[in-house]
Each structure stands twice: as structure tokens, then as C-alpha cells.
Amino acid sequence: MSTGITKNAGINTNPSSTDEFIKGLWRENPVFVQVLGMCPVLAVSNTAENALAMGLATAFVLLMSNILVASLRNFIPKQVRIASFILIIATFVTIVDYAIQAISVDLHKNLGAFISLIVVNCLILSRAEAFASKNTISKSIMDALGMGLGFVFALFCLGAVRELLGNGTLFDIGVFPNGFQEWIIMILPAGGFFTLALWLLLFNFFKSKKVQV
Amino acid sequence: MNTEAYWSIFINASLVNNFVLAYFLGICPFLGVSGKMETATKMGGAVTFVMLISSICAYGIHALLVAINAPFLQLISYIVVIASTVQLVEMFIKKMSPALFRALGIFLPLITTNCAILGLALFQTSKAYSFTQSLIYALGAGIGFTLALILMAGIREQLEFAEVPNVVKGTALTLLVAGILSLTFMGFSGLG
Amino acid sequence: MSTEKTISPQAGAPQGSKKMLTAMVGIGVFCALLIVLTFEGTKDRIERLRAEALEKAVFNVLPGITKTRIFQMTAEGQFLPSDGQDRSKTLVYAGYDEADTFVGVAIEASGQGYADVIRILFGYNPSTQTVVGFYVLESKETPGLGDKIEKDENFLANFRELSVALSADLSQVENKVIPVKQGSKTKAWEVDGITGATISSRAIGNIIGESSAIMVPLIYSQLESFKSDVNK
Numbered sequence: 001m002s003t004g005i006t007k008n009a010g011i012n013t014n015p016s017s018t019d020e021f022i023k024g025l026w027r028e029n030p031v032f033v034q035v036l037g038m039c040p041v042l043a044v045s046n047t048a049e050n051a052l053a054m055g056l057a058t059a060f061v062l063l064m065s066n067i068l069v070a071s072l073r074n075f076i077p078k079q080v081r082i083a084s085f086i087l088i089i090a091t092f093v094t095i096v097d098y099a100i101q102a103i104s105v106d107l108h109k110n111l112g113a114f115i116s117l118i119v120v121n122c123l124i125l126s127r128a129e130a131f132a133s134k135n136t137i138s139k140s141i142m143d144a145l146g147m148g149l150g151f152v153f154a155l156f157c158l159g160a161v162r163e164l165l166g167n168g169t170l171f172d173i174g175v176f177p178n179g180f181q182e183w184i185i186m187i188l189p190a191g192g193f194f195t196l197a198l199w200l201l202l203f204n205f206f207k208s209k210k211v212q213v
Numbered sequence: 214m215n216t217e218a219y220w221s222i223f224i225n226a227s228l229v230n231n232f233v234l235a236y237f238l239g240i241c242p243f244l245g246v247s248g249k250m251e252t253a254t255k256m257g258g259a260v261t262f263v264m265l266i267s268s269i270c271a272y273g274i275h276a277l278l279v280a281i282n283a284p285f286l287q288l289i290s291y292i293v294v295i296a297s298t299v300q301l302v303e304m305f306i307k308k309m310s311p312a313l314f315r316a317l318g319i320f321l322p323l324i325t326t327n328c329a330i331l332g333l334a335l336f337q338t339s340k341a342y343s344f345t346q347s348l349i350y351a352l353g354a355g356i357g358f359t360l361a362l363i364l365m366a367g368i369r370e371q372l373e374f375a376e377v378p379n380v381v382k383g384t385a386l387t388l389l390v391a392g393i394l395s396l397t398f399m400g401f402s403g404l405g
Numbered sequence: 406m407s408t409e410k411t412i413s414p415q416a417g418a419p420q421g422s423k424k425m426l427t428a429m430v431g432i433g434v435f436c437a438l439l440i441v442l443t444f445e446g447t448k449d450r451i452e453r454l455r456a457e458a459l460e461k462a463v464f465n466v467l468p469g470i471t472k473t474r475i476f477q478m479t480a481e482g483q484f485l486p487s488d489g490q491d492r493s494k495t496l497v498y499a500g501y502d503e504a505d506t507f508v509g510v511a512i513e514a515s516g517q518g519y520a521d522v523i524r525i526l527f528g529y530n531p532s533t534q535t536v537v538g539f540y541v542l543e544s545k546e547t548p549g550l551g552d553k554i555e556k557d558e559n560f561l562a563n564f565r566e567l568s569v570a571l572s573a574d575l576s577q578v579e580n581k582v583i584p585v586k587q588g589s590k591t592k593a594w595e596v597d598g599i600t601g602a603t604i605s606s607r608a609i610g611n612i613i614g615e616s617s618a619i620m621v622p623l624i625y626s627q628l629e630s631f632k633s634d635v636n637k
Contacts (some may be wrong), residue, residue, distance in 0.1 A: 038244065039328040043237035072432070077425045078216050084432050086296055090289045090435035095443045097288070102447040105458045109543070113335045116288050118327045122241055188399070189235050193392030200385040208380060230521065285444040289436065322484070339523075402519055 012195050017142045024146025030123045031154035031196075033201045037123035040114045041155055042192040048171050051159025052152065057100065057115060059148025061092045062124050063141065068092075069132040070140035076133070085128040086119070093119040123151065154199075161195050162186045214359050219349050226353030231363040232236055232329045234395040239329030242385055243362060253366035255313070257359025259306075261352070263298055263324055268351035269332035270294045272344055291334045299324050300331075329358055364394060449515045456489075463511040465500045466538030467529030470500030470508050476631065483625045484630045497624070500528070509537060510624055514616035519604040521545040523554075525562065527613055532627055534571065535593075538615065539564035551605035551630045560599050560606060560607070568593035569617045571625055578618050584610025 019077045030036050037058070044054040068088050069076075076084045097115045108115070118124070127147055132140040163169060166186030168176040185191045232238045248254045256266045274290050301328070307314045310385075314321075323329065333354050337347045368390050377386060410545065463473045477487035478495040489496055498511040509530040515522050528538035541555045554560060570581040580594040584607040590597040596610035624631075 020593075035244065037235050038240035041241060055363075076428050076432075080425045080429055083296060084428065085295075086292055087289065087432055087436055090292045091439050094285060094288050094440050096324040098285070098443050098447045102450045102454070107452050114330060115337070116335055117238075117286060117328045117332060119292055120331050179545070185396075188395075189237060190392045190399070192237065192396055193388045197385045197388035197392065200388065201380050204380045204383075204385065217517075225521075285440050286437070288441070 001032040017139055020139050020142040024143065024148070024150040025153065026150070026169070027153055028147075029150040029154060029203075030147050031151060032200060033127075035160060036121070036126060036200040037121040037151065038196075040117060042120060042189070042196060044111055044114050045155055045158035045162055045192060045195075046187045047110075047163040048156065048159040050107075051105055051155040053100070053153040054111055055148075055152030056112065057096045057111075058118050058121060058124070059144070059152055061089060061118050061121075062098055062127060062148045062151075063130055064092045065089045065124055065146035066140040067133040067137060069128045070135060070137040073133045081133060082125075082129070085125055085133075089124050089128070091120045125148065157199055158192070161199075162191055166191060217340075217346065219346065222346055222349050222355040224401075226350050227357035227360065231357045231361055231398050231401075232332065232354050233358055234391070234398045236332065238332040239327050239358055242323060242327055243365065243391070244384060245323075247362050247365035248368060248369055250363065250366045250372070253362040254359070257355070257362045259302065259321065260324060260327065260329065260358055261355025261361075262349040263295070263302055264296050264355040264358075265332055265348065266302075266332055267291075267295050267330050268337060269344075270298065271337060272342075272347050274336050282389065287338070291331060293329050295334070307319075328356065333387045361394065365390065368394075409555045417603060441464060445490045459498070462526050462540050462542060464529075465501060465540045466511050466526050467500035467504050467530070468528075470536060471503050473498045473500050473511070475499075476510075478623070482627075484624070484627050488623075490507050492511060497620070498526075499625070506595050510631065511538075512616060512620050512624075513542070514612050514614065516608055516612035517609040518544065518546050519551045519602075523605070523612065524609060525612060527608065527616070529569065529617070529624065531628055534625075536567035536569055536617065538622060539609070539613070546602075546605045553599050553602045554605050554609055557599055557602075559597065563590075564613075565594065566593070567613070569621050570594075575625060576622060578621050582614035582620050584614075 018103065031038070031041055040058065045051040065085070065088050065181060069085060072084075093116060097108075099114060100111065110196055127143060131143050135143070160170060162180070163171075163186075164175060165183045168174060168180045168182050183191070186195065226232070230236060233240065233243050241257055242260070247253050271291055271294070275287070278284055278287055278290065281293060299322065303314075304326075306321070333351055335352050340350075342350055365387070369387065372386065374391075381389070429552050451492040460473055464470060467473075471620040474482040475487050475489040477491065478484055478497065481578055484497065487494070487496065490584070496513065500508045500511065502508050508527055511526050511528050513526055515524040517523075521544075523541065526540045526542055527536050529535075530537045539561065543637065544552065544555070546552050546554065562568075567582060568580070569582060570579050571577065580592065582594050582596060584598050585595045586603075586607075587598045587600045589595075596613070598610070
């Protein structure tokens, strides 16, 4: 493998473990760059707390599934790999579902069906297929941690803005003075679309600025 | 026992609580396949079909799981059935109409990860719909999904001719349009 | 390099499918095991949390009680003590004060609101023949608009002494609970609406009206079954 191909936006052909971790945070951020796993991102980000909980639940499933897939990667025949990945992911999602129920009834009610929908979060399946099935366990762990954290970060950005503007609070703590008129639209589905669009816009803006330099 | 009227279920699933614009389900294909009217319609049709079949299967599986008292296997069984249904639909289309199969391309297997289908199965179970109610719910959801997709495709095709600033191009623009569409669909609330 | 990757169909097929089967079954069994373990491990705690949340709701709608008991309605309209596990049956929650005196019954009801179905709990006191409390269990009403049904003080005040008095022959509710426009409430069985959330508030009035019309006469005629089970 020639290492002379350096023009590809600086893609390191032999990334270290830390590289695997960092890429998920910014350069290959699952939400802002890869645009994966959008459904829960928009649905559950109406408050910062929900967004955080959802992000962490997804990150947990991503981590566990990456570990299991990486451990079993030499035993799973190619033809049934997608089916096996989905089975593994569904298992951990079920586990997370019961875990959240055991933590708080209210939280479970807020997140609702979207916990179960983590199983079809294209992010997790794509990491299993593109990375964990082809890399060592330790590298897969770093990949999962990075992507997971990037996902939580993106979800939090969304949830914080929506809660701040739509409710005047952050984690249920009032932030704006009493006269503040909430932008209800932020809590509604339309607001989810708008907020994500604006974050993406910002993200693209900064990326384009970097390229120009 | 859910006593919702059939027409109410249909209007609810397709307009009032549109799966894409209100529940945020099926966003990936919504963003990915809504560029062209033709692909949008085909995807919508395929999704509706898979939804109908999955709805029937989900109803049966739920009854079975309740009978053997294993509710915790719900998620796994639903997703396995959906994945198999998509696989079967893919093989069926490949045999029946190779042209359609080629046109749909990668989109068919992507239906498996379409949260709208799993979401449909989960919602219909939690609402405890009867068999007919579930079918109508699936039909409404599929048609609503197709509607959202077609609307978005129509708009995006027009946007191709507009002068759009570079930072907004692509997903950001689609999301903004989706937000406006979602707003307009809110006007349907109160129906049913 | 490419020939290595080609799987020769004839020789590899039987071995291949056996391998696929073992892999799938193996993973399936392992996954099922994990799930069952988690389920068993969290079952008790989840039940406890659910019971606590329900109790909290019941305490909310029946002021003055310190304990509750679950009753199940039979097809003949009788009320028998139950553990609340069978969700397909209609359940009501009887409340008792410190002296173990029967205070009232919390009834669950639901109906179509503006956005989706609203599930509520309302408390019924047979001695005053009024609804004494109201609590929203589950609602997807528009935040800031429809969710005023949970927050608006004037609206909530409707349900502290809402009359559901029975007719003289005790066969039905004399005047069914109905929603009216905000500010036009004159009778004890009317529910004053919220102007900015007409549909949601009207829905609540109708839900309680429908449910009480059915449940109140039944409960009133079976008061003894709620009282006598205290000592069991």
C-alpha cells in the first residue's frame, strides 16, 4: 500500500487508536458530516436532557455492538453478516430499553419508541459493517467511543438550542429572564428540522473556510 | 381494545401525524431519495408495500409472543421479520421486473433500516390496534410517507434551477424545506 | 489475489451453509440469553417503579389518601381486588386514608385530543358525588398550547368539585359532565375550557363525561366491595 497518496484530504493510511477516536468527534461526525442516524436526532432532541439520554443510549449500543462484532468478525460468514449485525444490535437495544425503564419511568416515556428505533440507526450498522467487522477489538472500541461521543455532541447541540429557545430552560433550569417569550416552534417537529439545518449550515461554513485557507 | 374509527386512523397516519414530518421516521430515505420525482414515487410504493406486509407479520408475532409470554423478544422478532420481508420483496421484484429492480438499486435493502417500518410495527402494537385497524394504519402511514417524499422531490427538482448559496446546498437546504413542509402539515391537526 | 476470494460454489456450498446456520443460530442463542438475563434482572425494579408512578398519580387525584388498592372490573360490572397485571381488563384504584376509611376511586380514561390520544386519571368521591382530582397520564398535545390542560390553574380548578351526582334512582349520572367555553361555566357539572386550547380542553371534558357516565353508576352501586376489602 503506497503511502504516497497524501492528497486525499489527509487520510492517514495507518491510523493510530487515538486517530480512530478523534475522527468521530469532528472530521467524520456521524450527524454533521455523515448525516447518519437522523431519525432519533430530530425526534428526541426537544430538550437537552432527552437528547443527552438518547445520545448516551445510542453510544452504549454502538460500543457494545462494535465490541461483539469485532470479537466475532472471523466467525461470521460473509453472507449472513448483515443479518448477524442486526441481531446483535437489536439485542443490545433491547437491553438498553429495559435498563432505561429500570432507571426512570418518566425518561422512558419521553424517549418512547425511539429507544427501540436505535436498532435501525444507520450509524450503528454502518460502523459494524465498515469498521468493526474489519478491525481489532481495541480499535473498534476507540471508533465506537469517538463516533458515539460525536453523536452525543451533535444531539446535545440540537437539544440545547431547541430547549433554550423553545422553553427558555436548559436541563429544566430557567435561563432567560421572565419576560422571554418562548419560540414554541423549536419544540415542534418543524423546529427540529430548522435547527439541524442551521447547525449543518454552520458546520459547512466553517469547513469551507478551512479549505479556502 | 382500540375503538378508533377507520377513517380517523387513516387521516391520522397519513396527514395529522405524518410519519416523516411529524414523527421523524424514515428521514434517511427521505433525505436521500427525494431528489427525483421518479425514484421518490417508486421508493414510496415499495415502502408502502413493505409496511403492509410488516404490519400483518407484526400483528401475528405480537399475538404469538403474548401467548408464550415473551414480550422481551418483540424488538428482535420484529426486526428479523422486516429484514426478511425486504429480502423477499427484493427477490420478488428482481424476478418480476428486472427494470424496476435496477431502477430501485441500493434503495431496496435500505428499506430495512428505514425506521418508519419498525416504527409502524411498534406503534401499532402499543396502540393495540385490531387486524383491520393495523392494516389501515399501515396504508395511511405508507401513503403519508410517499406523499411527503413526492412533495419533497417536486420542490427539490425545482430548487435545482434556483441560485442557492453554497453553504446551504445539500442536506441543509433539504432540511429547511422539510421544516417548512412539517409546518404546513401542522395545519392538518384537529382532523379526525 | 482475486482467485483467493472467489468462493467455489460446488465444493464450498454444503460447508458454507452449515457454517452460516451455526453462526446464525449461535449468535441467536447467545443474544436471546443476554436479553432474558436482562429482562429477569430488571423485572422487579421496573414493576416497583411503575407501581410507584401509578400510586403517585392516584394520590394526586384523590386528596387525603395514604394507600391504594387495585380493583378489576368484571364483565357483569362488579369490582374485584386485583394485582393489576391483566392490562386488558378495566382497572380502577381505590384510595383509603390513614384510618383505612374508603375515600374514593381513581378511574383511568382516554380519548382523542388535538394531536393524539390523551390518557388521564380522575378521582371520584362517592360521598360527595363529585370528581375531586384530575391528572394527565400521557399526552402528546402541542407544547405551549394543548399542554395547558396540565398547567392552567383555572382549568385544573374545574376538577376539584365537579358534580357527577346520580339521578334519584341511582341508575345514571343526572347531568353528564360537559365542556363549555371559557368563562361561561354556571353549573357544577360543566368544565370551563381554555380559550387558547379549546380542542384539548374540550377533549378532557368529553373524556371525563363519557367515562363517568359509565363508571360512576357502576361504582356507586358496588361501594361495599371497595369498603369491605380493607381488612383483607
